[in-house]
Amino acid sequence: MSARKRKAPSASDYQGTWDSIQDLLVKIKPNLSRTNHPGPDSALVKDLFELSALAEKLVLLRPRPSSEWQTVADALDREGTYLWNESSAVRPGLDDQITTLVAALRLSGFRLIEAGLPSKRNLEVLIHMLQLASKAGTTLADVGKVELAASVLGSAAKYEECLRSIEDPQGAHQQSRAQATVVYYCSRMEAAWKEGNDSLADYMLQNITDDNERLALLPARDRELLAAKLLDIGRSLLAGKARNNATSNEGMKAQEAVKWMQKAFAIAEQLDDMVTAGSMELKRSILRNLSRAYVLSSAQDPENLSRAETSLNELLTSVDATDDHGNSEYQELRWGMVAVLKRREAGDPALLGAFTSIIDHMKFTEDNVVEVLRDVKTLVQRQSLVADILQHCLQRTLTRTDRAEPSFVEHFLSALIFHCSKDDNHGRAIQRLKTAFDLIHSAEFDLLKEHATACAMLLWQSGERRFGLKRHSEAADWFLAGTHRCFNNIAQASISKCYRKAALCHIQQHEYAKASNVIGRCPGNEAPTYYVMLLVAVKQGLEDEAIQAVRIMVQAPDFDRKMLLLATRLAHESDLKTLLLNVLQELLKFVRGSDGIDTSEEAITLIRCIIRLDLRLMAVPLADKTPLVDAVIEHFAIANALVRDAHSKKKAAAILKDVSWLWRTAYNCAIEGCSDWHDAERKTPILFDIVIELLEAYSQTQAPLNEVGEDIYLCMVFASFAAISGRVFAMRKGLPEVDPDQLRSLAEAVQACEVRIRNVLDKALFQDANLSRVSGCLAAVYVFECEVTCRMKEWAQLPQIIERAVRADSSNVDALEAIADLLWAESECPIDVLFLGLEGIIHASLDRNALSVSKFSRWLRALSTVLLSRNTAPDRLKAIGYIEQAISVLEDNAGAADGSDEVYPVDERYWLLATSYNTGIECLQFVALYFEGGAGP
Structure with a gap:
């Protein structure tokens, strides 16, 4: 039980503390009467803070109530009141030394009064002490004495808690009680805000504003000051002033500021029916800052945009009634309205009106123009609106009596081109551009060459983008836009390029008549122009015109032989044989006519391309192969001539791979032709002869390098x-x-x-x-x-x-x-x-034992017949030898199965037998006649 009791303070500790307080008071009072106040680190300020610490200590050391103690308590209250009153007598100022002195006086006065309080405190005492503690805590927080402020406000919290627990049946102290409570909450709110304790500050703000009955008890001046205090906190949030727990996101800061300013406006709004000198100005300031906070916090609360628009409408109504339209503050309000309308996604007419107001009241300076262009870029999804705004800017710039610098015109024009390119309505975008270009031309305004080139480049890029999306008709309009008269000072090559690209767009759309008309308007003598003419003629089937375009194209100064390669393919694909012949002739003429340059490799490569193309055409089903076969053979012959020429110049090694491709391709083609070509027995030998020559050239070239x-x-x-x-x-x-x-x-x-x-x-x-x-x-x-x-x-x-x-x-x-x-x-x-x-x-x-027995017997019979028909002794001997050979074959194949080729045919056996017998008889008769003739005489 005794362990839980507070240890009774000793009389010596209490008396020593009181004596120290008295000594400090004796030391402090004379210094307070001086006119020059000391600095924040002076001995007086230190003594006052020491005095407050002793007084706080005395609260814990004071004895049980007695007459002696009552005398001390009265002295403490008297001295504390004196010091508090002295704080009010200090001359007001902004310097730290005065504020610190005031804080020290209030702290020491409050602690002395608190030390002299009776044990039992009534409602009036609590109200008084709560007010003193709140004011002292606020002053200490202002000078950065955070720990001391927290200590004092902690004491104030105890008084506020006691005040809430005491009843006031008669209601005699309602207003003073409400004032003290609000002052306490404000002190705690400000201190927490400065420390960065947002949660505590918000809690105190809720305590202040949630109780409307309590606020109604406050005097009008107190409510005005309270609203101003909340507005200052909101403005500090919007200004982004550094705090211990600063909000990292601007939107979050603005949302928090909205909360403070809304509370401020709710309090100030109640002052409308009261006669208060600064209430109207305060309300206007709150609305201006609140509208800005609404805009910045719209991401967190979209409804804030409507509230911001309402606030700005009220302010702009008063602004438009003034004569100073160009005031920067008024322009800022107009920009604020634009920001609100954009975030609220208002309709185009509303936004156009807001921008028009800005442009009409704007001075055409570099900063203002850049600001308009930068803000317009944020409306990328509303290209029609952007184009209207920029067109108004352009018109306003060109029609001003003090015409702006040329760069402003080009800035607006380039921006207009860019945003028109994003417009989904193609016809509207092109019409806007035409109107703008006509406006510049009619105003006789000469675009600077580099700026005109940049604008033309934007038009070209827009056309290219649509061309890539296969929106060819739209792309043609964009390319033709770059040929307007207002761009006459740019290079002619750029104009020609636009005409050619527009013609190509019409070709893609199969609008060949339009393409022909457009390319016919193209100025200059450029090879690409004639190539497009060639393309248009081919698409229309006008072979003579296409040939004429090729002949002029190769004479152009910027001719590139790649164009002929493209023309070759074009002619093949279009099946215009006469055109193909002319293109190939021009190409070969160009390659072979290159003076001082070895073009054998290029010529071989060209021939390979031509042959490959020929073979592809031959592979087309139902193709007429007869002329193609002749062309293939002719081209292989040309290739063979080129190879032989290179071989004679000892340069065949450089085209060895080409020769390999040629002979293999020619060989395969000839093999295929044996079965597929008409009159193949006459045509394939020519190609095979070319293969032989190519093979010989290839083997002779390869032999020194590798074994054939x-x-x-x-x-x-x-x-x-x-x-x-x-x-x-x-x-x-x-x-x-x-x-x-x-x-x-x-x-x-x-x-x-x-x-x-x-x-x-x-x-x-x-x-x-x-x-x-x-x-x-x-x-x-x-x-x-x-x-x-x-x-x-x-x-x-x-x-x-x-x-x-x-x-x-x-x-x-x-x-x-x-x-x-x-x-x-x-x-x-x-x-x-x-x-x-x-x-x-x-x-x-x-x-070699190569013939079957049946064939052997047949040819043996024929040979023997010839020998016997000669009817000479040597021939008969040879015949006998062959017959003996036949007998040997018969004996060797005696065991052969019947029906096989190894069985000597029966009829041939009979022939051998008959011929041998008959020949023998003839020989015998001859001998008999010989002898008979010899014996006669």
Whole structure:
């Protein structure tokens, strides 16, 4: 129990404290009578703060009530009242030293009065002490004595709590009680605000304003001062003054300011029916600041925009009634109205009226113009409104008697162009631009060249953007806008560029007549202009006009050969063969006519492009391939000539890849042509001959670098064989009437093919499969050579050909059999020649076991027939030898299954038997006759 009781203060502590207080009072009082007040760090101020600390300590040390204590209490109250009154006597000022002295006097006076209070306090005492504590705390907070202010206001909180608990049945102290309470809340509110304790400040603000009955008890002057105090706090928020807990976001600061100013206006509004000198001015100031706060806080509360507009309307009504329209303060109000209308998303007429008011009262200076343009940029979603505002600015600038600087006109014009480009209504935007351009031209205003160029560039960019979106008609209007007369001082090339681009837009829309009209108005002699003319002519199917445009285009000073490449493709795609021929001729003429420049690579590249394009056209279904095939062969011939020219100049290595592409492409094309082309036997040989020449050039160029591959030799053989095969087939197709000269030429070609294949066999090492294919080709060439020779009736040449065919390792029995068939079918073929062929096939069959027994028997029968028909002893001996060989074959295949090719045919057996028997009989008869003739005489 005793542990919970407060330890009783000792008499010595109490007396010592009281004595110290008395000593300080004796020391302080004489200094207060001086006219010059000391600084905030003077001994007097320090003594006063020390005195307050002792008085606060004395509150805890005072003894139980007694007569002696009552005397001390009366002295404390008297001295405290004296010091408090002295604070009011201090001359008012703004310097810190006076304010600090006042704060020290009030603090010490309050603490002395508090130390002398009786234990039981009535309502009047509490009201008085609450007022003293609140005022002392406010003064201390003003001078930055935060801890002391908090201590005093803490004491005030205790008095306020006690005051709330005491009843006033008669209501005699309602007004004083209300005044004291409001003063306390204001003190706590201001102190918390200055410390950055927003939550406590808001709490105190609510305590002040929520109780309307209490506010009604305050005098009008107190309410006016309270409203002014709340307005000052709101303005400090809008001004962004530094605080311990400053709001980081402007919108949040404004929203907080709205709350304070709304409370201020609610209090000031009640003063309308009272006679108060500054109430109207206070109310106007609150409305001005509140409208600004409404605008800034509209993001947090959209309804604030309507409230701001109402406030500004009231203010602007009074402003418009004055004569000073150009006042900067009034312009600021007009800008405020614009800001409110924009945030409220008001209609275009309202905003246009607000901007018009600003522009009409604006001085055309750099800062003002920049401000208008900057603010207009924020209306990007309302392009029609922006264009109207800028058009008004432009008109106002051009029609002023003191015409603004030229740069202002160009600024407004460029801004107008930019915003019109964002307008969704294309017709309206173009009409606005035309009106603006006509206005400048009619005003005889000359745009500076660099500014005019910048405006033209904006028009071009707008057209390009629409062109990319495939809004070609709109893009054409934008490009043509750049050709207006007000831009006559810019470069002519820019004007021509606009005409060309507009024509291209009409072409994209298939409006070829409009495109022709637009490009016809284009000035200058520029190659791109004639290219567009070419394009328009092609689209209209006017081939003669297109050719004329090409011829003029290549003569232009800025001609680029890329235009001819584009024209080539255009002509191909349009199927204008005559135009294509002219374009290719001009292009080749240009490439080959480059003096002092090696254009072989460029020419080869060009030929490759042309050939590739030809092949693509050939792949089109239902295409007429006949002229295309001729063109392909012609182009490959040109390419071959270029390759040979480069090879002769030792420059083939530079185009080695191109040559590789050429021969491979030509080879594949010729192979495909064998089955797809009409009259292929006459056309493919030409292409295969080109392949051979390209292959030879390729292999000769590649040989020093790398070993020639097997595939190169193989393709060379196949190309040679295909070329000669085609010519032979063409000869057969022309039978029976064949020109002897053509036969002679064909014979030479076949011999050359034979030599080429034999040379390849000597050089290359083929795999077994490829060697067999090459050998087959060579064997077939021997057959072709014999066939052509037979057609030429040059029988003397045949034995040599047959001998080469028999000796060749690559020869096969099928080829020899074909030769024998040819010879057998030729009725004019000499027997010796036929015999040579038959003998060759038999020897090959026996040596290589290549023929089946049935074929062997057939050719053996033919050979034996020839030998026996000669009817000479040596021939009969040879025939007997062949018959013996047949008997050997019969014996070797005696076990062969019936029906197979290895079984000697029965009819051939009978023929062998009959021929052997008959020949033997004939020989026997001959011998008998011989002997009979010899025995007769």
